[in-house]
Amino acid sequence: MLESLGLNREEQALYEELVSRPPVRATELAGSSALAKLVDLDLVTLINTDPPRYVVLPPDTALDVLARRRERELADARRKMVELTVRFHGSTARREPADLVEVLHGDQEIAQTMSRLLLGARNEVCGWDAPPYRDDPNQVNQLEIDQLKRGVSFRVIYDRRGSVDRPGRLAALIQGIADGEQARVGDVPMKLIVTDAPMAFVPFDVHATRHETALLIHDPVMVEGLAALFELYWRKAVPLATYDPQPPATDRPTAAERELLALLMSGFTDNEMAVHLGWSERTVRKHIDGMRHRLNADTRFEAGYQAVLRGWLGHRG
Structure with a gap:
């Protein structure tokens, strides 16, 4: 629940643990990267006692300050978008259209350009994944895997109604x-790829079932604007929860329970989970209630939190 304030699952788990404990000896938390983040965000501080201890600052004050900081960052991002829009309209008046945008036609040209775009990324590729699809979206993208091995980061937001709910997509x-x-x-309006080349790729939905035309955007100002827009959607999107294929031998959840938890932690409604799993909503609620009982959790969020602590789920991104 605190991802929007900049905490990942490990950091949130440690923070919630420290909130319920008296000051903790510094030696108990030595080398913790999660602790370093909490200190950096002014949620936890080191007091010079004998021995030194870490103490949690009052959550009602510390988290409120952090939330206000995030609000200011979002406001700054919106102002930046306005500034970039003004710069964009000013720059396009002085430049040839061909210098700003390249129009691509046909499957072969689009596929070759996408490969060149991904290979040209130095540090990061960001994207929105939404239908329609030119190829099977479930097939392995070997080019992405190769780039990941080279250290290029990939951040992708999958459209929860048009992408994630496709058969076999979750796996x-x-x-x-x-x-x-x-x-x-999350809910994304279209397909988009932005790289640090800097370049951006936007397909056109010419036909209902496939893209046959796309734009390759070269202009740095336009790419920067699309990158800022991606970041706004990234902040609003929910980290995709995935299950550990080999959880601890004790208290092992079933495969169906792991997939249900993955959907639940990714923000799906009861109806959406039922459609994805081929169950009724009543069956979905029955399974969730059963897991809450097994995890000794009063709420769905607490059930997800306990599942993470027990190794039922792994979270990335």
């Missing part, structure tokens, strides 16, 4: 996360 996304991709689920 493919889980494999992608295992390969190193950072995946989130």
Whole structure:
């Protein structure tokens, strides 16, 4: 629940643990990267007692300050978008259209350009994944895997109604996360790829079932604007929860329970989970209630949190 404030699952788990404990000896937390993040965000501080101890600052004050900081960052991003829009309209008046945007036609040209775009990324590729699809979206993207191995970061937001709910899609996304991709689920308006080349790729939905025309955007100002827009959607998107294929031998969840938890932690509604799993909503609720009982959790969020602590789920991105 605190991802929007900049905490990942490990950091949130440590923070919630420290909130319920008296000051902790510094030696108990030595080398913790999660602790370093909490200190950096002014949620935890070191007091010079004998021995030195870490103490949690009052959450009502510390988290409120952090939330206000995030609000200012979002406001700054929106102002930046306005500034970039003004700069964009000013620059396009002085430049040839061919210098700004390249129009691509046909499957072969689009496929070759996408490969060149991904290979040209130096540090990061960001994207929105939404239908329609030119190829089977569940097939392995070997080019992405090769780039991940070279240290290029991939951050992708998958459209939760048009992408994630496709048959077999969740298993493919889980494999992608295992390969190193950072995946989130949200509502995205179109397909988009932005790289640090800097270039951006936007397909056109000419026909209902496929893209036959696309734009390759070279202009740095336009690419920067699309990158800022991606970041806004990234902040709103929910990290995709994935299950550990080999959880601890004790208290092992069933495969169906792991997939249900993955959907639940990714923000799916009861109806959406029922459609994806081929169950009724009543069956979905029955399974969730059963897992809450096994995990001794009063709420769905607490059930997800306990599942993470027990190793039922792994979270990335």
